[in-house]
Amino acid sequence: MRKARAASTICIDHGPSFPFAAPCRAVGCLRREYFCQDEAAGSFILAKILRGEAEGRGAEPLHHAPKADAPASAWDDYLHNRDNPAGVTQDLWFHEQGCASWLKVTRNTVTHEILAVEAVAGGAA
Amino acid sequence: MRYSGFKVLTQGLFGNRGWKPAWRDPAPKAEYDAIIIGGGGHGLSTAYYLAKNHGLTNIAVLEKGYLGSGNIGRNTTIVRANYFLPGNSEFYSHSLKLWEGLESELNYNVMHSQRGLINLFHSDGQRDAFARRGNAMINQGDDAILLDRDGVRELLPYLDYDNTRFPIYGGLLHPRGGTARHDAVAWGYARAADRRGVDLIQNCEVTGIDVQNGRVTGVQTTRGAIRAKKVGIVVAGRSSQVAAMAGLRLPIESHILQAFVTEGLKPVIDHVISFGMGHFYISQSDKGGLVFGGDLDFYASYASRGNLPMVEHVMEAGMTLMPMIGRARVLRSWGGIMDMSPDGSPIIDRTPIEGLYLDCGWNYGGFKAVPASGWCMAHLMATGESHEVARRFTLNRFAKGHLIDEEGTGSQHNLH
Numbered sequence: 069m070r071k072a073r074a075a076s077t078i079c080i081d082h083g084p085s086f087p088f089a090a091p092c093r094a095v096g097c098l099r100r101e102y103f104c105q106d107e108a109a110g111s112f113i114l115a116k117i118l119r120g121e122a123e124g125r126g127a128e129p130l131h132h133a134p135k136a137d138a139p140a141s142a143w144d145d146y147l148h149n150r151d152n153p154a155g156v157t158q159d160l161w162f163h164e165q166g167c168a169s170w171l172k173v174t175r176n177t178v179t180h181e182i183l184a185v186e187a188v189a190g191g192a193a
Numbered sequence: 194m195r196y197s198g199f200k201v202l203t204q205g206l207f208g209n210r211g212w213k214p215a216w217r218d219p220a221p222k223a224e225y226d227a228i229i230i231g232g233g234g235h236g237l238s239t240a241y242y243l244a245k246n247h248g249l250t251n252i253a254v255l256e257k258g259y260l261g262s263g264n265i266g267r268n269t270t271i272v273r274a275n276y277f278l279p280g281n282s283e284f285y286s287h288s289l290k291l292w293e294g295l296e297s298e299l300n301y302n303v304m305h306s307q308r309g310l311i312n313l314f315h316s317d318g319q320r321d322a323f324a325r326r327g328n329a330m331i332n333q334g335d336d337a338i339l340l341d342r343d344g345v346r347e348l349l350p351y352l353d354y355d356n357t358r359f360p361i362y363g364g365l366l367h368p369r370g371g372t373a374r375h376d377a378v379a380w381g382y383a384r385a386a387d388r389r390g391v392d393l394i395q396n397c398e399v400t401g402i403d404v405q406n407g408r409v410t411g412v413q414t415t416r417g418a419i420r421a422k423k424v425g426i427v428v429a430g431r432s433s434q435v436a437a438m439a440g441l442r443l444p445i446e447s448h449i450l451q452a453f454v455t456e457g458l459k460p461v462i463d464h465v466i467s468f469g470m471g472h473f474y475i476s477q478s479d480k481g482g483l484v485f486g487g488d489l490d491f492y493a494s495y496a497s498r499g500n501l502p503m504v505e506h507v508m509e510a511g512m513t514l515m516p517m518i519g520r521a522r523v524l525r526s527w528g529g530i531m532d533m534s535p536d537g538s539p540i541i542d543r544t545p546i547e548g549l550y551l552d553c554g555w556n557y558g559g560f561k562a563v564p565a566s567g568w569c570m571a572h573l574m575a576t577g578e579s580h581e582v583a584r585r586f587t588l589n590r591f592a593k594g595h596l597i598d599e600e601g602t603g604s605q606h607n608l609h
């Protein structure tokens with residue numbers, strides 16, 4: 069079931085932030101296995117959906133939490149409502165059973181293609 | 194044509210030449226009294242009850258593919274009424290009662306089989322929670338029996354009772370729970386709706402919703418514009434896209450749920466078994482295949498297929514619970530796009546747009562809801578008022594804090 073695909077190998081523990089590392093070059097990483105991108109997704113925990121850049125708002129801060137004094141409707145929208153795009157989206161992933169990195173992943177919800185991965189400040193990656 | 198055993202017999206004797214198509218294939222009219230977007234289980238049952246209970250027959254169901262091509266034909270067919278919270282409790286209870294009369298109601302064999310559902314528990318705390326749930330079910334008028342370990346062993350001798358990680362302490366048996374043949378449910382409602390004059394229009398994708406002065410006036414489709422003063426959005430995993438056509442942003446996130454079926458085997462699993470701690474559940478179809486599944490793949494997706502980590506997880510959980518299935522060969526796996534809501538409960542409500550109604554948020558439990566959802570959505574569309582058993586399924590309950598979070602996992606779509 070586990071097979072390496074040259075163009076998209078990822079360290080099972082360090083994820084797509086080391087897409088071309090073979091083996092993973094993260095400090096202290098003992099992993100020598102590679103998953104294809106689809107498979108790698110399963111070893112991460114999806115933390116919180118961000119609103120998509122597909123809306124054309126350009127680069128956005130990672131958390132869209134309203135200010136503490138924002139009206140209740142802003143909190144309702146933030147907590148419950150979603151753009152839920154069929155296409156490109158961004159989410160924040162937490163590498164729970166690995167190095168505890170937080171990663172901002174840009175990906176396609178229809179094809180499962182991973183378009184970009186950025187480490188969020190503070191992550192081990 | 195009325196279906197009956199006698200009909201099957203006489204048709205069989207004369208070469209089965211007399212069967213007719215189960216529904217018409219009409220071209221869309223320019224205007225209807227009401228339009229249902231989506232020809233899944235919920236859209237078809239809504240149309241049927243609009244015609245049957247409310248006498249509205251100048252109505253159409255618009256389906257972008259073929260009838261039953263969505264989740265209604267992809268689910269693992271479990272029908273139950275073992276909910277705990279007010280809101281869900283009375284709704285699913287009503288649905289199960291409709292299931293129990295469905296075959297004669299529709300004159301269609303949906304193979305509803307009340308074989309009993311057993312939810313396993315693995316600790317004292319979980320047993321107490323299940324006892325409480327069982328009491329809630331009994332209070333609602335449904336049935337529940339708390340089984341101890343020996344009670345479970347008597348019914349399910351083939352489980353692994355030596356598992357130390359999740360020792361089996363017992364199970365909550367819901368005798369009226371069971372399964373039904375999912376596509377027969379879609380076909381049964383489709384045929385019954387068609388017989389009452391409803392136009393079922395396939396290969397007709399809705400591409401726009403027309404709104405004037407805050408009122409819905411019709412829809413744009415791949416088969417032309419169609420006018421209607423009432424429009425119901427009943428499109429499950431596609432709810433966000435269709436609602437966006439009317440400028441709405443929903444509390445819905447779409448996720449993939451996978452399912453699996455093995456080759457046909459002789460009868461071996463008589464019940465529906467749910468192993469919540471392992472995220473695994475299983476039953477055996479009347480054709481003999483073991484039908485099983487697990488949890489969501491956890492990240493928002495429209496791919497209609499899942500990923501391998503969840504496949505591995507489900508297989509491992511199955512082997513942990515009942516090692517005897519290890520030799521069965523898996524024939525197929527597939528995924529469906531689930532309309533996950535923030536509290537895991539559905540929405541059957543008006544929208545801010547006059548004449549536009551919403552039925553969504555079924556998560557992975559919408560198959561059992563097909564009869565009651567259609568019943569209540571039809572009531573809402575015909576009368577403008579929420580039906581008594583669905584009145585808590587409001588769109589604004591999130592803003593008001595009246596969440597119906599059955600699993601107590603908090604306000605996050607992928608956790609229910």
Ligand SMILES: Cc1cc2nc3c(=O)[nH]c(=O)nc-3n(C[C@H](O)[C@H](O)[C@H](O)COP(=O)(O)OP(=O)(O)OC[C@H]3O[C@@H](n4cnc5c(N)ncnc54)[C@H](O)[C@@H]3O)c2cc1C
Nearest residue numbers: 231233234235257263264265268269271399529559560561
């Ligand atoms: C693997 C799996 C297992 C499940 N197991 C169970 C279970 O055991 N018990 C249970 O109760 N529930 C279960 N469910 C959930 C249940 O199947 C769904 O909640 C339910 O089927 C959703 O409602 P529906 O039947 O109306 O959806 P669908 O059948 O998906 O109907 C929606 C329809 O809308 C159409 N549509 C979408 N967009 C448009 C458009 N723009 N124009 C026209 N038409 C459009 C789609 O083509 C589709 O046919 C499971 C689901 C899955 C995927």
Ligand SMILES: [Zn+2]
Nearest residue numbers: 081082166167
């Ligand atoms: Zn890592």
